[in-house]
Amino acid sequence: MxxxxxxxxxxxxxxxxxxxxxxxxxxxxxxxxxxxxxxxxxxxTPNSNDDGPIPFQITLETNSNLSQSAPQKYDDFMASLPLTTLDHRRIRLYQGFWIPEDYLRGVLTIQEHFTSRPNDLFVASYPKSGTTWLKALIFATMTRKKYPLDQNPLLVYNPHQCIVYIDKHCSLGRSRIVEAIPSPRVLSTHIPYSILPDSITGSDCRMIYVWRDPKDVIVSLWHFAQKVYEGTPNLPSFSESFELFCEGKSYFGPIWNHIIEYWQESKKKPEKVLFLKYEDMLEEPIKYARILAKFIGCPYSEAEEKQGVIEQVVGLCSFEKLKDLEVNKRGSGTILDGNFSFAAFFRKGMVGDWRNHMTSEMAQRLDGIVAEKFKEAGLEMINMKSETTLGCSD
Missing domain, CATH: 1.10.287 (Helix Hairpins)
Structure with missing residues (x-):
């Protein structure tokens, strides 16, 4: 209460x-x-939610007494790792990936202490790859029988308040609050697959991974940083951020290895990892809403199909609908080193915006790097579309 x-x-x-x-x-x-x-x-239904998850924000507020101090036990170890800076944030090279130092505490905590449940569902992605939209679709799909669509929590909560980002909250000392979330839990992470603990990779929990054209990812990342750190002196230009991105120095990067790891696991265990392309989802949202629902274990019934429930869910989660909500226009959230407006999650939500920021030489360079890495792993480059708008930019 x-x-x-x-x-x-x-x-x-x-x-x-x-x-x-x-x-x-x-x-x-x-x-x-x-x-x-x-x-x-x-x-x-305070302890079990057979009709779907409750917004994490409710669990966070009702269990605030479980919050602890941010874990400091890993500080000496983190100080020994290679260091660079990005958007004024310190990032450390850990097991082949550049992890923001403030989130690395959470990553290490998760590796050591996190225990998954068989019915956990993870939303995994590289940052700024369609996470916000995917979270909204998953939450609306799983809760459509619990909440009428005109009373869905997405109307008053940002999608990131509905589905907990465990990397952040475990970094803040909220592991016990994450443990207090009633089943079924829906949890999100940007942690590369190879760094996830065995309690996740070796369990029966399922994962949905979304990836996006890296050219649009770096554009979205750069704009997000400009909004979040507005007023901070000496923020990198787009060209400077692009150079670091091509070197693999980005949040949870290199991006190509992040994508490849989840793709490889989806091939080994398709029943565990659903691997999605953001551009494909934008092209055929109804088709992928069905795929999501089936993978999650709550497929749409024939009656729901006839009643247009899928279309209603997709409409509720559309870019324009979410962007126009009060919570997303005027609400705010936090990253570990500051506050930012939820509006930062809703910029254009389109494919191909990189054309407004890159020269053809820059685009060819990044495409070449990614294509080479993908080819080595057996993953082909997606045929990118140039004009589609429906989902959110992160």
């Missing part, structure tokens, strides 16, 4: 969020009514 009191108290006095005109007050009333409805639905 504490989280709802906290929310209502703060949202009602924060006129910067809704404003004071009649339209804004109507939005506040609708928003508050929806929150109360979600509370009653969540309280009905």
């Amino acid at each position: 504490s989280w709802i009191i906290f929310y209502l108290t703060n949202i009602s006095i924060n006129t910067n969020f809704f404003g004071t005109n009649q339209t804004s007050l109507d939005s506040l009333f609708q928003y508050t009514s929806l929150i109360i409805s979600l509370l009653s639905l969540s309280m009905a």
Whole structure:
């Protein structure tokens, strides 16, 4: 109950969020009514949620007493690892990948202590590869029988508040809160597959991985950093960020190895890892909504098909719908070293924006690097589309 009191108290006095005109007050009333409805639905099944997960934000608020100090035991070890900086953040080379130093504590904590459950579902991706959209689709799909679509938590919570990003929260000392999430848990990670603990890779839990044209990824990463670190002196130019990206020096990079590892595992264990291409999902969202639902274990019934439920779910999770919600226009979240607006997750949501930032020589260079790495692993380059807009940029 504490989280709802906290929310209502703060949202009602924060006129910067809704404003004071009649339209804004109507939005506040609708928003508050929806929150109360979600509370009653969540309280009905506090320990087990057969109809789908509850928003992580609810678990976070109701179990805040379980939070501990950020783990410091790994600091000496981390200090021994190769170091560079990116967007003013320190990143360390660990087991072949460049991990943000502030998240590396969480990665090491997960490796040592995380215990998966057989019915856990992981949303895995390289940063800025369609994660926000995929989270929304998965959450809406899994909760469609728990919440009416016009009362879905996605209408009041950012997708990242619905599905927990374990790398971040374990870095903040919230491992016990992650453990307190009722089953079925939906958890997200940017951790490369080879760095995941055996409790995940060797268990019966399932993973859905999405990847995206690396050229659009670096564009999205750069814009995200510009928004998050706005006002920070000496931020790298796009050209400078591009050079580092091509060298493999990026968050959880090199990106090509990140993609290859999950692809290889999807070939070995297709029942465990579903490997998706962002561009394909944008091209045929209904088709992939069905694929997601079947893999998750909650396929659409014939009656739902006839009623257009799939189309409604896809519509709820569309770029324009999510971008226009109050929480995503005016809400904010945190990374470990600061706050940022949720609007940073919703820029263009399109394929091919790299054309507005790269010369043909730059594009050919990155394509060549990725194609060579993919060819060595047996993975072919995706045929990239140039104009599709439906999902979110991360």
